[in-house]
Amino acid sequence: MLSSMLVSGLITGTFYALMALGLTMIFGVLRIVNFAHGEFYMIGGFAYVLLYHSLGVPIVAALPAAVVAGAALGWVVERLLIRPVYAEMGARQQGRDEYAIIVTFALSILLIAAMTKIVGPWSLQGPRLIDGPPLLIAGIRVSPHQLAALGIALFFLLGTLYLLNYSLWGRQIRAVAQNRSAAAVMGVDVGKVSTIVFATAGGLAALAGALLSNMISPSPDVGAFPAIKSYVIIVLGGLGSPLGALIGGLLLGVIENLGAIYISFSYRDTYGLVLLVVILLVRPNGLFGEMRREV
Amino acid sequence: MLSRLSRLKRLAFTSAMALAIFANAPNGAHSQETFDIGVSTILTPPGSVIQGIQVRQALELIADWQNEQGGVLGKKIKLVVADDQGTTEGGRTVAERLITRDKVSVITGQASSNVVLASLEVAKKYGVPVVNVNGWASGIRTAGVPQVFSPGPYTTRVITATVDTLIALGSKKVFGAFDNTDAGFSLEKEMSKQLKERAPQIQYKSVILDRAAKDYLPVVLQIQAEKPDVVVSELIAPAGYILMNQLYDQGVAPTKDTMFFEMGGMTDNPDFWKNIRGAGKGALAFGHYHPKFDLPAIGVEFRKRFVERYKVEPGRLSFQAADALFVILDAAKRANSTESAALTEALAKTDYLGTRGQITFDKTPGPTFNQWVEVPYAIFQFTAVDQKLDDTTLLKQSNGPLDLKGIVAP
């Protein structure tokens, strides 16, 4: 049971990390928390399921399309709602925080309500990526679909981390994250980087939603808990730290499952909060957080 | 000084606006020309909207149908639909609003136990009858409110049927999964009680699950370790779907060693097969309706009209809602009145052939008070993926005995 739950926790954690990675990238570059992150996940899940079920789009096309839908939403949100404000606020960090929290939280409620109006409150199960007999891993049966989903998630997770560290694209993002104005002086198009980061984050969350849609049938309000978990993870990993998001995600997945066995299954979703409190007490900058230069 | 004056003007303007808003309030001018029936049901989350829609469709269909034929006592039937969101506060405020603002003389349509429970006090306080469509919880009956009637399912009935089936299957070890709602808890209690009394040979374990959870793997592994003959689930959608899928994915149930028995009424949801693929094949289900039921003429007619109008088969909730409204109309006819007190009195004496059978209300205080005791039910089995209810194997006819001959191993 223990080893099964560890394996299962790591699998769940991978998907948490996929969501948290985008969130922490947004924070790194824009210094804001996207409170509509769970809805990117929801949109991804619905795009995948509806394209497949209602329009008959094959899976190989529906999955990328879901990612594109999430990325497009991220792009639009950044351009329409986020950009104008940090452009005009300049140095006044506080005003930007205020606006970002209000707008993204409102957006979250809006997207849930709009989706409920459009497709109804139903939940829809997504199709499997591949069918086949399950494999036995550490006492739990893992279906080929789950393995494929896990593989894709890991690929995107590690791929994004790799690109962040070694590509020009990633270097630009990290430059903006470290010092926005210095990056701008050095010729980095800060606005473009911000848009790209938001779109990437939207795409990653949407991918998580699509990949999990077979296990967790998406409904319009499906994003709330994955989002709350990614908030816990980014604090755990250190705000703005991509590696922290990965480790934090895996850690939360495992801790939740351990809590489910040893404490109580019913309160599984609450262990994240306990963890959050512990982090804030012991290591407020998170596992991989850096002290930031002030003033 | 100038600005102070302007401020006063602004104040006057604000007050005028506020008054205008109240003056234009959409208050239901109570008309003697119509029979106003309050419908409190789930139109928006967090409650299960699918249920609300099925209830509303049936009620609107019957209202139109009866109005075509001249209505009741020469009055047109008017449904005043309000959204209780399936929440407790929603249930209470909607009931209060329907009675005090819209001046309805009777309320129906409630699709969840907590909403009915929340409206008990209101019904008693204003003396307005409530005909409950889908509140299963025992508390609704044991409260003994004379204005509240239940022609729908109730806890004991579901459990009696389930335990009958478990005994007939010759099970030795049963695992039950219930959700953390009032219905879930009371069903769980009733289940262990009945199994202890009627089938002490059956080893029984159960678990209460969070309906909002998205991953039940720890529980599934626990069930796997127990190796029961039958897994019984009362979880409603979408939690029930997730549990079923995970049981299936882990190879726990339905398998040739372990049957799966669904008693939460999920199987007639329109999205059932959209969420359950292989997990549905071989599953046993308890239902309050089955297309192969021997329906009375009015039930056949209702079904025909429903399919014509909505292009889908009516589910059990639609039948339950239909019977609730028919019972109200019947009471109005017998009372020759649409006043609340007269309706309550007439409802208590109901003896009416509804869409699924002869409806009467029990007078014994306790878990069957004001309840249609003999509310019909079916036990059936899915034998293929995407199978329509019509094609499933019916193991128990509406009022017939349980016959497991047709059962197949998954």
Place this chain on the structure above:
Amino acid sequence: MSDLIVVEDLTKRFGSLVAVDGVSFTIGEGELVGFLGPNGSGKTTVLNMMSGLLRPDAGRISLSGANVGGMTADRIARAGMIRMFQLTRIYPEMTVIENLLTAGFALGLDKRQATERADELLADLKILAYREAFASDLSGGQQKLLEFACCFMKAPKIALLDEPFAAIHPTMRQTLADYVRGTNAAGQAYILVSHDMPIVIDLCPRAICLAAGSVLADGPTDEVLREPAVIEAYLGPNHS
């Protein structure tokens, strides 16, 4: 003259960059010291550490003999070391008088004292006409004067001024310089960071020059400015 401020071996790193590297100096009661150094030499970082906004990685800062290293910024301010920023930090959505009262109350004045003091400062700095205006309505120079006034609601032991003369109107600059000179004559100590060399020469008898995070020169202003290393590091080769 007793030591008001003693800074020993102050060090701050940002990642691999050593922004301040073992800076030490002392400042006596009533001194007015100019802080010089090219951009990025660590002047603002030293001020940030002294005012408690940044925690030093190593080193000691004491004010009147008491260690203030590790104290929070607000405690240091109340202890008498107050700070004016390079980028003006006032409360834009509050009125001028509210800005001043906030500082006064925080530094322990009561309402009557604070109001009298605020009016006095506004008159001295020639912005009394804007007493009731919102701070955001003031011009950039006026906002600087307001922030300056906020720092003097209760005379500090020492005021750390970061580029107070940058980008303000010459008349206001004169007002500000007069105020600094006047109060210094009455015993007010200052550290003045400025790029405006004539003003530093005019106001500050002593200067400290930082370069690349270290103290390059410390002494009477004219001597410091004659130091070849300073000329090379700070003023550039074509100045001589």
Place this chain on the structure above:
Amino acid sequence: MAARVSSLRRPAAPTSRTQLAIALLMLAALAPLPTLGLEIYWQGVVITSLYYAMLATNWNLLAGYTGLFSLAPAGFAMLGAYVTALLWTYAGVSPLIGIPSGAIVCAVVGLIIGILTLRLSGPYLALTTLALAEILRVIALNSFDITRGEIGLEVPALFSHQSSYYYMFIVAVGCLLIGLHWLLGKPCGLYLRAIRNDETGARARGVRTVFWKVFAFTISSGFCGLAGALFAHYVIIVSPSIGHLLVTGLVMSMVVLGGMGTLLGPLVGALLVNVSSEYLRAAGDYQHIVFPIIVIVFARFCREGLVGRIAMMFNARAGVNAARGSRTTEVLASS
């Protein structure tokens, strides 16, 4: 020079006595409506609006005056409601003690969360309160043996007539607004606004920013709990839906629409949003679509909200006088 000042848009005077007067007059205008025949149903709508106005006012104290963002006003209201409900159910404690206990428990929880998160700079408060709100709700939902899950706990009514609740909430909102006006007139009001305007600047000039942030969050949490506990004894049933995030969304839209950082804004916003919700609900549950859009539009283009915008218009007219220094300040007027 004076002309330049007056031509600018100026923010609303946050401690304006005029706003308090208008708010109290609005409440006074609402007061006689039950005797003038306001239907029971619409009395209920006003009561709910006033309950929301209490939450909105407390949220405004944080967001509008101090610049802190809590996503748990509904969560604290739910917690306060459960405290009085649990005390009543399991210890038979009278609501007269239960209601203040709810407020105190919320204040203590607020104090703890505040100490944990507010010494850090960054979005920690918003993240933690969001998690707290959802998790408290999950606990309330899942602890069926204690809380009876979504069925909720029954609590006794305080009065037998709806109109009594009506007056109680009018008095409660009135007291809250007077109290807030008093508080903002004290030095601490200046500190809170200074923190929102420029926290680093405030800190560097001696304001104990952490202390005052924790203070504001603690009292705001306490009063949200009080509002929730009072509301609990009006609806008579305490269930997890009081703490739903949608409620927080509505509270936020009330404040943003009415005007953040204005005394009158939350009350106006609460009445506008809640009354129009009744119509939008009837039209097919559009309130959760319409209000977020309004919030986004206001946050983007009219950050001062309705009351702030109107106050600006007055201020612009009064601006010439202000620049001449003839307008007496309303700051500290009450102290």
